[in-house]
Amino acid sequence: MEEESTLVRAEDPKHVGRVSSEIKPDSYRLYFKGLVSEETVELLAGFGVAICDKDDNLLFQMKEQVHDSRVTVLEVEIMALKRGLTEAVGLGIDNISIYSDHYRIFELVMEKSASAEENFALLMDNVQHIRQRLTSSFPVLVTRNQIKFVYELAMETIVSEITIHIPDHNKTCSICSDDNFEPEQMFTVALCGHEFCVECVKRHIEVRLLAGGVPRCLHYQCESKLTLANCANLLTSKLKAMWELRIEEESIPVEERVYCPNPRCSSLMSVTKLSNSTREDVTMRSCVKCGEPFCINCKLPWHSNLSCNDYKSLGPNPTADDIKLKALANQKMWRQCENCKNVIELSEGCMHITCRCGHQFCYKCGAKWISGRVFCTHSRPPYTPSMTSHEEELEKYIGDLRRGTQDD
Structure with a gap:
């Protein structure tokens, strides 16, 4: 269990240790806490969220369990923050102060540091996107005592899970409707918590990748993305390479993408990067992977003595003799x-x-x-x-x- 933070102390629980001078006097208050317990055979996690007015009168509170055997404390904390901000926007709140006793969360919200881990980065992107819908949302670093009631809410989710724990852990996959899965046979989407059996997730990933897309959550209308890091152990080496290619494709605008015309290569490249590597008046480029020359204008194999239209008129797979004859015809x-x-x-x-x-x-x-x-x-x-x-x-x-x- 996470130890109590002692980073900041305050005499009055209603006052904070570090407060931004930009906090508005009528600002609402968001308290949240995420916990992970390793004191049982199965990893248990949960969080609590509370929203109060400027006088700490409670407007909203909730608690929720997190079912993910690989989740970390920082991930649960960010999930709690995301849920709290979402509820604040739903309540029509414009100005809110974000109270946390987790120094890493404080730094991430202040954007003083960035996380290298893909899960954290995606969660924080969601948090910052929600914050943009608020007029102001300033982080405040406090002690554990100052958020005691949300700590207790988070603790209740873990305690209740232990209390209702029964030997039968069988789970149901909403895709195939099989209800006889062990917990280790289930896969949890990190960003939304939806669960599916491993086999359904594997098939979904393969279909999405072969269709040219990036895999998302299987739940209806859920837009949460699956991450390569979380799904790596479900993939073959071929599917991993395909996913890396899809990620690379998403990083290049559609109009900038060019593929090597060599059927044994088909490597993805950027038109801009290829143009920067040679003179603008030269239309021949070379594949960065296999080295085969091709025409940047028509994206077909290089045709030095033929125009693009003449080369295309030879058909999809012209022979060397076809090309020589066409070149002679142009010359004569x-x-x-x-x-x-x-x-x-x-x-x-x-x-x-x-x-x-x-x-x-x-x-x-x-x-x-x-x-x-x-x-x-x-x-x-x-x-x-x-x-x-x-x-x-x-x-x-x-x-x-x-x-x-x-x-x-």
């Missing part, structure tokens, strides 16, 4: 019929092309020719290309590519 100013994909070179004549498949288009811009209607200013009377030395060169190049593939 060849055009491809959109209908039959036949490659054409204009050796002479106007820009109006009639392909051997019958499709008509403008050689310069690709605009279609339909029923004698011209959709650009480049066309003249139709020209049907015949086999030229350039086309023969193309046929020869394609044949060489095919023979090279067969030789391989």
Whole structure:
């Protein structure tokens, strides 16, 4: 059991040891205390909360048990503070003084220190968010005697748990409705206290991660997040890595995210960080993990001799020969019929092309020719290309590519 604090002393219990000069005279008072007892086989925890007016007339009080075999005193204290502030906001209170005998809580509320532990950090984020809804909420450090009645409330939750303790500890999971679980087969969400069986939590985490999200509490409409630290012992190494990736994704704005196009890598990167690592006029970037080059504009594998549109037109998985042929076509100013994909070179004549498949288009811009209607200013009377030395060169190049593939 936590020992009594002796950090601050005061002659009159109604006066505090350290009081902020900014406390308003009509400020209400929030008293809270969290306790954890290790004097029984099973860890027991609970807290008490009281809200009084400026003359210490009681307006609200409550006590609550905390069912978590791994909870710490500091966590229970922060849970009590969070509950007290929530009730104060619900009562329409604007100004409140926060009375605590726990020096670490005093420092956290004053933001003189920050907790490295994920559980504490998330709880304190919730506390500070609630405080923003109040006009003023100043912490006051006091002695145990000055919050004696909330200490007794917290103690009652532990004593009552011991009193009603019975051998049958079986618990029910609200997800699968199985009511035959031992306490060690249950998982408690640290931020909200909701309990579920370990197997349901495992399945929930896997489904959420595979769907691209970060796991939250399974309870209906509860927004409390599950933490990787609390769930680590439930996860496979693959799911741990996936969760770390989801955390990294949440830290990067959606419009800033870029993934390596290498299917064997798919590493997540930030556009801004990649841009800072090279000249702005260069569109080639290299994956920070596998080193494969890619185009920052279209997020596809690097295509040095092709525009993004030309590379995309080759399909999702172009071969090396496809890329070489497209590059040669660009170099020779060849055009491809959109209908039959036949490659054409204009050796002479106007820009109006009639392909051997019958499709008509403008050689310069690709605009279609339909029923004698011209959709650009480049066309003249139709020209049907015949086999030229350039086309023969193309046929020869394609044949060489095919023979090279067969030789391989």
